[in-house]
Amino acid sequence: MATGSARKGLLVATLSTLVVAAVLAYTVGTSPAWPEVQKAFFDGRYFSTSLPAVAEAFTINVRLFIIAELLILPIGLLIALARSITAPALAPLRIFATIYVDFFRGVPSILIIYVLGFGVPALQLDGVPKEPFFWALVTLVLIYSAYVSEVYRAGIESIHPSQERAARALGLTRVQALRYVVIPQAMRRVIPPLLNDFIGLQKDTALVSILGVVETFKQAQILKAASFNFTPLMTTALIFLIITIPMTRLVDRLAAKDRNAQLGGTR
Amino acid sequence: MAAAARTRVPVLELKGLKKRYNGRLVLDGINLSLAEHEVVCLIGASGSGKSTLLRCADLLEPIDGGSISLDGGRVAYEDRDVDATRRKLGIVFQGFNLFPHLTVVENVALAPRVALGLTPAAATRRAKDLLKSLGLAEKAREYPDRLSGGQQQRVAIARALATEPKVLLLDEITSALDPVLVAEVLETLRALAASGMTMLIATHEMAFAADVADRICYLEDGRLIEEGTPKRIFGSPRDRRTKEFLRRVRSISGGRRAPGR
Numbered sequence: 317m318a319t320g321s322a323r324k325g326l327l328v329a330t331l332s333t334l335v336v337a338a339v340l341a342y343t344v345g346t347s348p349a350w351p352e353v354q355k356a357f358f359d360g361r362y363f364s365t366s367l368p369a370v371a372e373a374f375t376i377n378v379r380l381f382i383i384a385e386l387l388i389l390p391i392g393l394l395i396a397l398a399r400s401i402t403a404p405a406l407a408p409l410r411i412f413a414t415i416y417v418d419f420f421r422g423v424p425s426i427l428i429i430y431v432l433g434f435g436v437p438a439l440q441l442d443g444v445p446k447e448p449f450f451w452a453l454v455t456l457v458l459i460y461s462a463y464v465s466e467v468y469r470a471g472i473e474s475i476h477p478s479q480e481r482a483a484r485a486l487g488l489t490r491v492q493a494l495r496y497v498v499i500p501q502a503m504r505r506v507i508p509p510l511l512n513d514f515i516g517l518q519k520d521t522a523l524v525s526i527l528g529v530v531e532t533f534k535q536a537q538i539l540k541a542a543s544f545n546f547t548p549l550m551t552t553a554l555i556f557l558i559i560t561i562p563m564t565r566l567v568d569r570l571a572a573k574d575r576n577a578q579l580g581g582t583r
Numbered sequence: 584m585a586a587a588a589r590t591r592v593p594v595l596e597l598k599g600l601k602k603r604y605n606g607r608l609v610l611d612g613i614n615l616s617l618a619e620h621e622v623v624c625l626i627g628a629s630g631s632g633k634s635t636l637l638r639c640a641d642l643l644e645p646i647d648g649g650s651i652s653l654d655g656g657r658v659a660y661e662d663r664d665v666d667a668t669r670r671k672l673g674i675v676f677q678g679f680n681l682f683p684h685l686t687v688v689e690n691v692a693l694a695p696r697v698a699l700g701l702t703p704a705a706a707t708r709r710a711k712d713l714l715k716s717l718g719l720a721e722k723a724r725e726y727p728d729r730l731s732g733g734q735q736q737r738v739a740i741a742r743a744l745a746t747e748p749k750v751l752l753l754d755e756i757t758s759a760l761d762p763v764l765v766a767e768v769l770e771t772l773r774a775l776a777a778s779g780m781t782m783l784i785a786t787h788e789m790a791f792a793a794d795v796a797d798r799i800c801y802l803e804d805g806r807l808i809e810e811g812t813p814k815r816i817f818g819s820p821r822d823r824r825t826k827e828f829l830r831r832v833r834s835i836s837g838g839r840r841a842p843g844r
Contacts, residue, residue: 481676481680484666486698487698492698
C-alpha cells in the first residue's frame with residue numbers, strides 16, 4: 317500500500333511539473349518577440365565561444381571565495397565571542413563588535429565595496445596594497461564576517477545555559493566551558509546556516525567586478541560589449557548555478573538530518 | 584565517631600546566607616555546617632530554597648549576605664580563583680546536564696583533563712575507574728542519550744566526583760526519574776555515604792533521607808526551621824511547620840515513603 321501510494325505521488329508530481337513546464341514554454345515560445353530574445357540571450361554560438369573565457373575568469377571568483385571563507389570562519393567566531401563577553405572591563409570590545417556587525421550588515425555590500433575598494437587605495441598610504449583583488453577580498457571578508465558572526469552567536473545562544481553551568485560547576489573557566497562544551501555543540505547546529513551564508517558570498521563575488529577585477533561577471537560583460545549579445549552573461553549564470561546548486565542541496569540535507577536528530581533525541 | 588568528627592573544623596560552613604531574586608528574599612539567613620564524612624539532607628516543599636541553597640554553596644551564584652567557608656577559609660562567587668574552589672565542590676543537578684556531544688567516559692574525564700590539568704591518559708584512567716566503581720564500565724563509550732535516566736544520573740555523579748571534591752552537593756537528583764530508576768541512583772548514594780563522602784542532599788525521598796542522613800534540615804520560605812537526627816525530625820518534630828510539612832508528605836505518599844510514624 318505504502319509503495320503504491322508513493323508511486324502514485326511521484327506520477328502526479330511528474331505530470332503536474334510537465335504540464336507547468338509545457339505551459340511556460342508555450343507562453344514564452346509563442347510570445348511575439350521570442351525569436352529576438354532567444355538570439356540576444358540564448359545563442360548557442362556565443363555560448364560556446366564565451367565559455368572558455370568566462371570559465372577561466374571564474375577561477376578568480378573561486379580563489380576569492382575560498383580565501384574569504386577560510387578567513388571568515390575564525391574572524392566571525394571571534395566577533396561572535398566578543399559580542400558575548402560579559403566582563404565589564406572588556407565592554408569596549410563588546411561595543412566595538414556590536415557596532416561592527418550593525419554597520420556591515422546594514423549598509424549595502426556594493427557601497428562598501430565602492431568606498432573601501434576605491435577610497436582606501438586613493439589615500440596613497442605607504443605599504444597599503446592597491447590591487448583590486450586585495451580590496452575585493454577585504455570587503456567580502458568584512459561584510460560576511462558580520463553575517464557569519466550572527467550565525468555563530470545564534471548557535472551559541474541556542475545551547476541551553478544549563479550546559480555552561482554544568483561545565484562551570486566542574487571548575488572549568490568560562491573560556492574552557494565555551495571551548496569544550498558550548499562551542500562544539502553550537503558548531504553542529506550552525507553548519508547549515510553557515511553554508512547558506514557562503515552561498516550568498518559565492519554569488520556576491522560578482523559584485524567586485526566594479527573594482528575592475530576581471531572575474532567571471534566582468535569577463536562576461538566584456539564579451540557582451542564586444543559582441544552586442546547577452547549570451548555570455550547566461551554562460552556566467554550557468555557556471556554559478558553549477559557551484560551553488562549542489563551546495564544548496566547539501567544545506568537542505570544537513571538541515572533535514574539535524575531536524576531528524578533532534579526529533580529522535582531526548583533533548 | 585560522628586560526634587568526634589563534628590568538633591573539628593567544618594568542611595563546608597554557611598553563615599547567615601541571604602539570597603534575593605528580583606527583590607524577593609529566597610534564602611533568609613541560613614546557618615548550616617557540614618563536618619567531614621557527614622551526610623546532611625535538606626527537606627522541604629518545592630520553592631523552599633533547597634536548590635538555591637545548593638547553587639549558592641557551589642558558588643554558582645553570588646549571595647546577598649552572609650558567608651561561605653570551605654575547610655575554614657572564606658570563599659565567594661566573586662573570588663578570582665573561584666574556578667579552583669568549584670573543583671573542590673561537586674554538584675549533581677536534577678536534570679543531569681550531561682554533555683551530549685561527548686561520550687560517557689569523555690564527560691567524566693573532561694574536568695580532570697581541562698580543569699585539573701591531568702594528561703588525557705590519566706584523566707581517562709580516572710574516569711574509567713570511577714565508572715567501574717559505579718557499575719557503568721560497559722557504558723563508557725556510549726553517548727549519554729543512549730542511556731536510561733538512572734544511568735545518566737549515575738554518570739553525572741561520576742562526573743561530579745572526578746575532580747575529587749571535598750563535598751558533594753546533590754539537587755533533587757531523583758526527581759526527574761521514574762520510581763524504578765530512583766532505586767538504582769539512591770543505591771549509588773548509599774554506597775557513597777558508606778565510603779565516607781561528605782554530602783549535602785536536597786531530596787523529596789523521605790525514607791531515603793531517614794536511612795542515609797546523619798542530620799535532616801527542614802527548610803521553609805528560605806529559612807532553616809529545624810534540624811536534627813532523622814530519628815528526631817521524623818519521630819518527634821518540635822516546630823509546628825515541620826509537623827505540618829511531614830503530615831502533608833505522609834498523606835500524599837500514604838506513608839510509603841515517610842518514615843517515623
